[in-house]
Amino acid sequence: xxxxxxxxxxxxxxxxxxxxxxxxxxxxxxxxxxxxxxxxxxxxxxxxxxxxxxxxxxxxxxxxxxxxxxxxxxxxxxxxxxxxxxxxxxxxxxxxxxxxxxxxxxxxxxxxxxxxxxxxxxxxxxxxxxxxxxxxxxxxxxxxxxxxxxxxxxxxxxxxxxxxxxxxxxxxxxxxxxxxxxxxxxxxxxxxxxxxxxxxxxxxxxxxxxxxxxxxxxxxxxxxxxxxxxxxxxxxxxxxxxxxxxxxxxxxxxxxxxxxxxxxxxxxxxxxxxxxxxxxxxxxxxxxxxxxxxxxxxxxxxxxxxxxxxxxxxxxxxxxxxxxxxxxxxxxxxxxxx
Numbered sequence: 001x002x003x004x005x006x007x008x009x010x011x012x013x014x015x016x017x018x019x020x021x022x023x024x025x026x027x028x029x030x031x032x033x034x035x036x037x038x039x040x041x042x043x044x045x046x047x048x049x050x051x052x053x054x055x056x057x058x059x060x061x062x063x064x065x066x067x068x069x070x071x072x073x074x075x076x077x078x079x080x081x082x083x084x085x086x087x088x089x090x091x092x093x094x095x096x097x098x099x100x101x102x103x104x105x106x107x108x109x110x111x112x113x114x115x116x117x118x119x120x121x122x123x124x125x126x127x128x129x130x131x132x133x134x135x136x137x138x139x140x141x142x143x144x145x146x147x148x149x150x151x152x153x154x155x156x157x158x159x160x161x162x163x164x165x166x167x168x169x170x171x172x173x174x175x176x177x178x179x180x181x182x183x184x185x186x187x188x189x190x191x192x193x194x195x196x197x198x199x200x201x202x203x204x205x206x207x208x209x210x211x212x213x214x215x216x217x218x219x220x221x222x223x224x225x226x227x228x229x230x231x232x233x234x235x236x237x238x239x240x241x242x243x244x245x246x247x248x249x250x251x252x253x254x255x256x257x258x259x260x261x262x263x264x265x266x267x268x269x270x271x272x273x274x275x276x277x278x279x280x281x282x283x284x285x286x287x288x289x290x291x292x293x294x295x296x297x298x299x300x301x302x303x304x305x306x307x308x309x310x311x312x313x314x315x316x317x318x319x320x321x322x323x324x325x326x327x328x329x330x331x332x333x334x335x336x337x338x
Contacts, residue, residue, distance in 0.1 A: 098288040105203045106215045108288040111156045112188035113281055115207035116140055116163075116177070118148035128206035128281030129153065129177060130290060132190065132329070136161070136182030139325065140280030141295050142168045142175045143229065153179050156213055167332035170231035171263040173295055174325055176332035188282060191289025193321035196220055196268060204272040204294055204317070206281025218272030218315070225249060227267045227296055227318050230259040247296045249318075254298055267318035268292045274317035283319040292319030 098104040116127045116138075127144030131137070138153065145151055151163045161179040168175040179185075200220045208214050228248040246256035270283060274297040283292035298316040 098286065100286050102203055102215065102217045105284055105286060105288050106205065109188055109203075109205055109282060109284050109290070110213055110215070111186040113156065113205045113207075113213065114138060115154040115210065115212045115277075116144055116280060117152040117154070118145050119150045119152075120148050122147075126207055126210045126277045127279045128277065128294070130280070130282045130293065131185050131187050134183065134185045134187050136163075136177075136179030136185060137166075137187075137333070138163065138177040138179060139293060139329075140175055140177060141293065141320075142170050142173045144280045145175050145177065146170070151177060153177070154207075154212060155185070167335045169328050169332065169336075172265055172320060172324060172328060173229050173231075173263070174293065174320065174328065174332065176329070189289045190322050190326060191285055191287070191291045193268065193291045193323045196223065196285070196291055196321075198223060201286050202270055202272055202291070203284045203286070204270065204274060204278060204281060205284065206274075206278035206294060208275035208277040210277060214278075216273040218270050220268055221271045221315075222269035224266040225269045225318060226264050228258055228262050228264045229296070231261050231263040247318075254296075265320060265324065267295065268321055270317050270319060271315035272317060273315065278317070291322050293322065293325055294319045 098108045112131045114129045114131060116129050118125055118127065125144075127140055129138040129140035129144075132139055145165055146168070148165075151165065152160055153163045154160050161182055163177040163179045166176045166178050198220055202218060202220055204216045204218070206214060226249060230246060246258045247254055248258050248262075268283065268291070270292075272283070274294055276297075278294045278297065281294045282290045283294055285291050294317065296318045298314065
């Protein structure tokens with residue numbers, strides 16, 4: 001019998017290694033480090049990592065930045081994550097997506113601002129309000145509804161509802177209403193007024209002279225302006241619009257006498273045009289967050305416009321910082337006054 005053992009492949013650590021002096025095998029050529037097209041060779045057992053989604057995300061983010069302000073919204077949508085937001089209050093959204101333009105802010109926040117008509121034996125007057133819960137909770141100035149025997153709310157779509165005053169705080173000139181039978185409303189996102197800086201762009205939304213959904217824009221022109229208003233419960237506001245409510249600042253009194261019982265709060269000052277009826281409306285940053293509740297405006301007390309009763313905004317308006325409002329919101333919901 002012929003011994004074929006000399007022709008068997010000797011065992012070795014790798015095919016092509018010479019393990020027998022009598023039968024050497026030529027070594028295999030080394031594995032190339034590149035494919036013929038120049039790309040790196042993928043190790044056996046591993047899949048090449050796809051890079052297109054990352055490149056696509058970067059391209060989308062760059063394009064969003066180019067059109068202005070939408071990068072965070074695009075990245076959140078693609079990745080399913082969040083890019084941060086302001087402080088939250090129970091029952092209100094924590095953020096709103098806008099494109100950083102006045103038109104974008106108006107479109108996002110406009111449905112959350114209402115017109116308020118307050119009626120009393122002395123007549124009727126108009127103001128504005130901000131929806132803070134989908135079931136009909138609405139913030140406004142106390143002086144808009146103080147002394148009113150009935151309150152009507154007109155929403156941005158033209159629908160109306162009666163409303164009741166749930167709670168009021170005359171020391172901050174704030175009140176909370178509840179619209180009867182309301183549901184599914186668009187609540188405004190309440191921002192963080194502690195981060196507001198002089199020069200920040202803002203948008204004011206309200207119902208001056210009963211013109212529902214009026215939008216004006218400007219900047220925050222000063223912080224911590226001390227504004228003094230009357231705090232007598234049940235004091236009736238004059239007909240014609242909430243912003244004619246008497247107030248004082250800088251040693252002077254405007255729109256009449258504030259009375260003997262007063263309260264002072266530190267307000268945001270803005271040059272966004274505020275006119276009679278803007279009281280209780282929203283002062284909004286360019287992210288679509290409410291940073292203040294418009295409360296007062298300065299109008300000339302002399303000159304042709306004032307003498308005819310048509311004096312309007314000269315770019316000096318005031319808003320109650322939303323952080324101060326958030327501190328008392330739970331008390332207002334419980335029906336407390338002060």
